[in-house]
Amino acid sequence: MMQELQGYLRLDRFPHMWCPGCGNGIVLGCLLRAIKKLELDQDRTVIVGGIGCSSRAVGYLDFNTLHTTHGRALAFATGIKLARPELHVIVITGDGDATAIGGNHFIHAARRNIDLTVVLFNNNIYGMTGGQYSPLTPGGKKATTAPYGTIEHNFDVAELARSAGATYVGRSTTYHSNLLANLIAAGIENKGFSLVEAITACPTAYGRRNKMRSGAEMLLWQKENAVHVKKTERMAPAELAGKIVIGELHKREAPEYTAMYEQLIAEAGRETGGGSVTPLKGR
Amino acid sequence: MGKSMELRLSGTGGQGLILAGIIIADAAIRDGKNSVQSQSYGPEARGGASRAEVIISDEEIDYPRVAHPNVLLVMSQEAYDKFAADLDRGGVMIIDSTYVQERPGIDGAVYTLPISSTAREQVGREMVANVVALGAMVRITGVVSRRALADALLARIPRGTEELNLKALETGWQLAEKVLH
Amino acid sequence: MSQVIEMARLMQGNEAVAEGALAAGVRFFAGYPITPSTEIAEIMADRLPRLGGKFIQMEDEIAGLAAVIGASLAGLKALTATSGPGFSLMQENLGFAAMAEVPCVIVNVQRSGPSTGMPTSPAQGDVMQARWGTHGDHPVIVLSPSSVREAYDLTVRAVNLAEKYRVPVILLMDEVVGHLREKVVLPARGEVETVDRPSPKVPPGEYVPFRPEDNLVPPMANFGEGYRYHVTGLAHDEKGTPTNNPALAEQLLLRLHDKINMHLDDILLDDAKFLEDAEIVVLAYGSTARPARRAVKEARGRGIKAGLYRPLTLWPFPAKKVRELAEQAHSIIVPEMNLGQYRLEVERVVRDRARVSGVNRVHGELIEPEEITAAILEVV
Known part of the structure; x- marks a missing residue:
């Protein structure tokens, strides 16, 4: 990790728990570079994680950090953001956490367009529990619970977020890390629900069952299969099969939830001469 | 009136009986008494039947349910068939003749009044049949004071409907007046 | 003013x-x-x-x-x-x-x-x-x-x-x-008396988020106020760092229990009626306490020494008080709109010091006073 980012880390919590070849450290580095670029105040930034390998990242970060229950990170984050809209709230989640057990929270947070930035570490597998298939495991790929290859269809989580109401959606890979950092920064800057899907490698639980034995091999796979969204306009659907479309996939303007709630407070207060609320300051 | 009065207001969902029960309970408090109001949704709610219960007392009210009402308002045939037999001996039953046609014999004082049709024809809106019933019931039983009843009514109806509701209350009062004299 | x-x-x-x-x-x-x-x-x-x-x-x-x-x-x-x-x-x-x-x-x-x-x-x-x-x-x-x-x-x-x-x-x-x-x-x-969470008395650099004070409760910093710390559902040490250390995990769980158990005097709340000389105690809570109170009054009217004990704090269980009641009364009746959940706990604490019985209904209606009166008459 670059020297300039060390101030964002709880160095006493290292070494981290991730396996050799895991891409999570690269995604985390991209997140921190985005935070650095935007000069976010650590005291005014909350990072919330769910359960899984990626969500463990929050414990290593020197911010206000919350490691929640499986799939619920967005619901906890919604409470934090609504209670204190002035805070930056970033959610770190994985493919199983966000789209299986947390799928309902995911679509509803997107629907509300609440100002949360979700960095979804997509390694296509449940890594922490040893390699079970997730809703983002591509059809035919093997997992411990899909020893013959999964017969389920996978979500396109970017498309899911867009149709649910997200106002910013981007995707990149750990190979395209500069792009990833830039997308995360743009997601944080967007006043509304932002999803940045980070394609990351899990050689231990996914790669070795699917003919990609090392992290390096998986990075090469990312390099060879990613297509920037700008190039896709000139490509036929058949050419895009099996490709990862990266870049800024979706952006639109829409009212943000907590801003609308502040407006609602102002209107309700005018009706009744109400007041404002200050968070607790202790006894 | 004894130290405790137990009322049951029964009829069909949509007749406003729960609101009527709330208004009576509210009026009792304005009279300086204790009151509780509850609605039982039991299985009977499925048949569209609705009932509100009110207990008015000078003392603390322990058990909030009504088993044998001293005052029973009946505004549908189904409610009559179900509850008429529960009436306390010596109790008062007020029947809306608009909707209750068959009335097997019951002990006690029974007042049969065309509540809903009067609301429709004289007040102009059947929607206020519950308030017509309240006027008649309070005139007959005196469970709460008329002043408290009017105050409670005005406190719990939508703004802009005061005139309509006060007219309904007066109409109910007069309806009872006619049968009492 | x-x-x-x-x-x-x-x-x-x-x-x-x-x-x-x-x-x-x-x-x-x-x-x-x-x-x-x-x-x-x-x-x-x-x-x-x-x-x-x-x-x-x-x-x-x-x-x-x-x-x-x-x-x-x-x-x-x-x-x-x-x-x-x-x-x-x-x-x-x-x-x-x-x-x-x-x-x-x-x-x-x-x-x-x-x-x-x-x-x-x-x-x-x-x-x-x-x-x-x-x-x-x-x-x-x-x-x-x-x-x-x-x-x-x-x-x-x-x-x-x-x-x-x-x-x-x-x-x-x-x-x-x-x-x-x-x-x-x-x-x-x-x-209305209101209580706010205990807030840190030290600057952020010295804050140890899960280090308790003497009352076993750690002061709590709110997110966004300069105290950056980690909150997790994993077993954790005083700094909030996840741990698999058996000693630290057990220390945490025991403290979570002790911080409640050492303040029972503050937490437990109850109410009683006619309890002074009661030989039969009706122990009731929630809406069931209302028909219970009427049944107890009714019993007193008949000269039966019945009393009502009403825990307002259901958990932690008021074990000390219930044990005292068991020493005083020969019977404890627990009416509940369930099949005897709280009675189980009463029985556990009372053991054979008194007879424990229930009035249990699961028909979706409030228990009637007469049902409790009948239970009282049964043990007179």
Whole structure:
């Protein structure tokens, strides 16, 4: 990790728990570079994680950090953001956490367009529990619970977020890390629900069952299969099969939830001469 | 009136009986008494039947349910068939003749009044049949004071409907007046 | 100086919960609609924004409690309300709040179960779920009101206890009390005692987030105020760092228990009637205490030395008091709208010091006074 980012880390919590070849450290580095670029105040930034390998990242970060229950990170984050809209709230989640057990929270947070930035570490597998298939495991790929290859269809989580109401959606890979950092920064800057899907490698639980034995091999796979969204306009659907479309996939303007709630407070207060609320300051 | 009065207001969902029960309970408090109001949704709610219960007392009210009402308002045939037999001996039953046609014999004082049709024809809106019933019931039983009843009514109806509701209350009062004299 | 006008009002139990919550300083509500608790959400949706507070209807009860915990961490007093099916869904994050020591209040207006049961009918079937519904061992505080005024008072108390001890507190109501309207005189705003969470007395650099003070409660910093720390549902050390160290994990769980057990005098609350010379004690809580009180009065009228003991704090269990009652009385009768959940605990504590019996109904109706009277006559 670059020297300039060390101030964002709880160095006493290292070494981290991730396996050799895991891409999570690269995604985390991209997140921190985005935070650095935007000069976010650590005291005014909350990072919330769910359960899984990626969500463990929050414990290593020197911010206000919350490691929640499986799939619920967005619901906890919604409470934090609504209670204190002035805070930056970033959610770190994985493919199983966000789209299986947390799928309902995911679509509803997107629907509300609440100002949360979700960095979804997509390694296509449940890594922490040893390699079970997730809703983002591509059809035919093997997992411990899909020893013959999964017969389920996978979500396109970017498309899911867009149709649910997200106002910013981007995707990149750990190979395209500069792009990833830039997308995360743009997601944080967007006043509304932002999803940045980070394609990351899990050689231990996914790669070795699917003919990609090392992290390096998986990075090469990312390099060879990613297509920037700008190039896709000139490509036929058949050419895009099996490709990862990266870049800024979706952006639109829409009212943000907590801003609308502040407006609602102002209107309700005018009706009744109400007041404002200050968070607790202790006894 | 004894130290405790137990009322049951029964009829069909949509007749406003729960609101009527709330208004009576509210009026009792304005009279300086204790009151509780509850609605039982039991299985009977499925048949569209609705009932509100009110207990008015000078003392603390322990058990909030009504088993044998001293005052029973009946505004549908189904409610009559179900509850008429529960009436306390010596109790008062007020029947809306608009909707209750068959009335097997019951002990006690029974007042049969065309509540809903009067609301429709004289007040102009059947929607206020519950308030017509309240006027008649309070005139007959005196469970709460008329002043408290009017105050409670005005406190719990939508703004802009005061005139309509006060007219309904007066109409109910007069309806009872006619049968009492 | 504002004049204090005591005014009697007709108020519904659920409404009293909302009023109590607002008076206690609750400024955040997240929940999901469910009969028979929905009025609480409806009132909070109307009132909170006028006070600058926040209301949000979440996608389910799991999310409701999650958002409440998030808001509490961000510094707002927070509450949610639900009924049985939703309470079941909340267990996951109830355990989280206990483990991470996040103050919050969960109101459960009990209805008939199991499963969807009879949504509009009362029951008291969640007594054990309130105590043992989550996985793992942790203490809870559970309060149960019998009247509309008590619903108000115990909501205030629930918020205060949650803040003081950094625990989730459950207000265990039932449909009867939730929907009952009765006369109440509420205290004036200034007369309501409110308690705020203990805040750190040291600067951020010296803050150890889960290091308790002498009362075993660690001071709590709110997110966004300069104290950066880590909150997790994993077993953790005093710094909040996840740990698999058996000694540290056990130390944490024992402290979570001890911080409640060492304050029983403050937490336990009860009420009694005719108990001084009682030989037969009716032990009742929630709406069932109302027919119980009438039955006890009726028994006294017949010259039977019956008394009523009413725990307002259901959990922790008032073991010392119940043991005393067992020494004094020959019989204890526990009427409940379940098949004997609280009676199990009474029996466990009483052992063979007194005869313990129940009046148990699960038909979705409030138990009638006559049923309790019959149980009293049986043991005279």
